[in-house]
Amino acid sequence: xxxxxxxxxxxxxxxxxxxxxxxxxxxxxxxxxxxxxxxxxxxxxxxxxxxxxxxxxxxxxxxxxxxxxxxxxxxxxxxxxxxxxxxxxxxxxxxxxxxxxxxxxxxxxxxxxxxxxxxxxxxxxxxxxxxxxxxxxxxxxxxxxxxxxxxxxxxxxxxxxxxxxxxxxxxxxxxxxxxxxxxxxxxxxxxxxxxxxxxxxxxxxxxxxxxxxxxxxxxxxxxxxxxxxxxxxxxxxxxxxxxxxxxxxxxxxxxxxxxxxxxxxxxxxxxxxxxxxxxxxxxxxxxxxxxxxxxxxxxxxxxxxxxxxxxxxxxxxxxxxxxxxxxxxxxxxxxxxxxxxxxxxxxxxxxxxxxxxxxxxxxxx
Amino acid sequence: xxxxxxxxxxxxxxxxxxxxxxxxxxxxxxxxxxxxxxxxxxxxxxxxxxxxxxxxxxxxxxxxxxxxxxxxxxxxxxxxxxxxxxxxxxxxxxxxxxxxxxxxxxxxxxxxxxxxxxxxxxxx
Numbered sequence: 001x002x003x004x005x006x007x008x009x010x011x012x013x014x015x016x017x018x019x020x021x022x023x024x025x026x027x028x029x030x031x032x033x034x035x036x037x038x039x040x041x042x043x044x045x046x047x048x049x050x051x052x053x054x055x056x057x058x059x060x061x062x063x064x065x066x067x068x069x070x071x072x073x074x075x076x077x078x079x080x081x082x083x084x085x086x087x088x089x090x091x092x093x094x095x096x097x098x099x100x101x102x103x104x105x106x107x108x109x110x111x112x113x114x115x116x117x118x119x120x121x122x123x124x125x126x127x128x129x130x131x132x133x134x135x136x137x138x139x140x141x142x143x144x145x146x147x148x149x150x151x152x153x154x155x156x157x158x159x160x161x162x163x164x165x166x167x168x169x170x171x172x173x174x175x176x177x178x179x180x181x182x183x184x185x186x187x188x189x190x191x192x193x194x195x196x197x198x199x200x201x202x203x204x205x206x207x208x209x210x211x212x213x214x215x216x217x218x219x220x221x222x223x224x225x226x227x228x229x230x231x232x233x234x235x236x237x238x239x240x241x242x243x244x245x246x247x248x249x250x251x252x253x254x255x256x257x258x259x260x261x262x263x264x265x266x267x268x269x270x271x272x273x274x275x276x277x278x279x280x281x282x283x284x285x286x287x288x289x290x291x292x293x294x295x296x297x298x299x300x301x302x303x304x305x306x307x308x309x310x311x312x313x314x315x316x317x318x319x320x321x322x323x324x325x326x327x328x329x330x331x332x333x334x335x336x337x338x339x340x341x342x343x344x345x346x347x348x349x350x351x352x353x354x355x356x357x358x359x360x361x362x363x364x365x
Numbered sequence: 366x367x368x369x370x371x372x373x374x375x376x377x378x379x380x381x382x383x384x385x386x387x388x389x390x391x392x393x394x395x396x397x398x399x400x401x402x403x404x405x406x407x408x409x410x411x412x413x414x415x416x417x418x419x420x421x422x423x424x425x426x427x428x429x430x431x432x433x434x435x436x437x438x439x440x441x442x443x444x445x446x447x448x449x450x451x452x453x454x455x456x457x458x459x460x461x462x463x464x465x466x467x468x469x470x471x472x473x474x475x476x477x478x479x480x481x482x483x484x485x486x487x488x489x
Binding site: 039072 | 375404468
């Protein structure tokens with residue numbers, strides 16, 4: 001029975017293979033288990049813990065859900081949560097050494113800090129754009145010689161004015177009532193992203209149209225730098241690991257995963273401390289025992305299974321329904337908003353198909 | 366329901382089979398969907414004890430559609446699909462409220478963390 005429970009809830013990491021990788025808790029798979037979907041049971045078990053949240057990063061644990069659904073959120077975060085990005089570039093002048101098309105591509109990839117929920121999608125045949133679906137940005141920079149530069153200097157920062165074109169040079173041109181809606185203005189998410197370098201006499205004069213889009217169409221619309229999850233690692237010591245083996249075990253894992261305790265509680269005669277031991281073989285009688293201190297920090301490298309002396313002392317598993325999500329926003333929206341939007345996108349997908357099925361039903365009647 | 370529905374106007378159609386009258390076995394073609402909905406939906410439908418088999422495939426990576434096959438032990442496959450979809454919607458609802466509660470709780474516990482420009486790298 002214990003073994004069945006493990007097959008259902010853990011992914012086992014073996015020396016050469018991963019076993020129990022698939023979800024098997026479907027009705028009919030196991031006798032004695034009620035695996036039919038039960039919303040009440042799900043709500044009882046399911047919980048989310050936010051570990052870290054900053055304006056760009058989010059780490060949270062999602063516990064009690066199947067990977068099919070967790071993976072849907074990850075996929076949606078990467079490719080289906082909309083953002084605004086530069087899509088049309090009108091080049092009035094570009095005498096820099098960067099070719100027009102390369103420059104346009106670079107501009108497209110710059111994250112713009114503006115809430116895409118306040119905009120509509122622009123229709124494919126629309127070339128002008130309206131204030132409801134387009135943000136207009138301008139990049140107008142001309143490089144000059146610095147007349148005050150000393151004669152012997154070779155530093156381009158001193159020799160030239162405006163020789164670095166960065167996201168700071170991008171100015172927002174408010175359309176319609178946008179100025180009232182966006183009191184703080186619209187800017188690229190990051191300052192000082194280098195776009196091009198100029199030399200005296202060179203000029204870039206560009207207008208850009210930012211439109212709403214999704215990562216599926218072009219990666220520039222992806223709202224995340226990364227969105228990934230890993231399963232919670234679990235390390236079980238099947239027998240006590242002591243002495244030199246304990247030290248060897250500790251070395252096999254990332255720092256902090258395994259700690260070594262001096263279990264007899266007697267002062268170590270050499271280091272004169274009951275918690276730590278000198279670990280010199282000579283004159284020390286302490287009993288050192290390994291303990292799993294923080295399995296979460298494990299990288300799941302399976303290094304330990306390469307050592308014949310200790311590989312039978314440990315069991316490496318991962319908790320099947322414990323997802324450690326990591327979401328890193330590009331800056332358009334805070335990461336927590338991205339996750340809520342992703343959940344709403346999956347909901348919208350379900351509703352759309354459901355609506356379709358019901359429409360077909362009513363058409364037939 | 367007709368065997369084929371115009372794919373231009375419909376996002377969902379039923380793949381034509383030899384035995385169109387059999388309501389318990391159907392292949393649904395979901396247009397403009399991929400593994401995202403396919404796998405999540407397959408899981409929810411497999412959780413239904415009435416279902417004998419549920420699987421999906423992406424027939425070609427550059428065609429934006431999936432085939433979702435449902436075979437049941439007697440109930441209508443369409444009803445099973447509808448149930449799966451509405452259950453998945455309810456699950457999303459719960460996840461959304463749980464997530465929002467957790468974020469609010471975190472922000473209450475860590476009032477300053479929100480505005481931290483360069484967070485200290487976490488010890489991993």
